Amino acid sequence: MVPASKPPPPIRPPFDSEFGREASAVRSTRAEVPPSAAGRIGARTARIDQLVHLATTLLGRLAPLDPRARLLASAVMRRDEVLLEAVLSKLDAELVPLAGAGRGKGG
Numbered sequence: 001m002v003p004a005s006k007p008p009p010p011i012r013p014p015f016d017s018e019f020g021r022e023a024s025a026v027r028s029t030r031a032e033v034p035p036s037a038a039g040r041i042g043a044r045t046a047r048i049d050q051l052v053h054l055a056t057t058l059l060g061r062l063a064p065l066d067p068r069a070r071l072l073a074s075a076v077m078r079r080d081e082v083l084l085e086a087v088l089s090k091l092d093a094e095l096v097p098l099a100g101a102g103r104g105k106g107g
Helices: 015-019 035-059 067-078 081-106
Strands: none
Touching: 035 067, 035 081, 067 081
């Protein structure tokens, strides 16, 4: 018995001849940010960091089961600027009159 030979593989045209007309370009993996946008991003990041620091300080003073504390903790975890500002402004509006009343009695 004679061993059977394998048929030759199909002949394909060279890759370049098939796609020679198509051009492609690789984009830079690093996006160029205009200087003005970079400054705004840096300012926004600093603002969020400031809000997170203030919220973290206030969280230490609130009761753990207080719904405002839970919402504030969620805002800190997500670094949600809008939610941080809303909860902090609400807490500020509630705490400032209380602080003023406390000063009047003790002062």
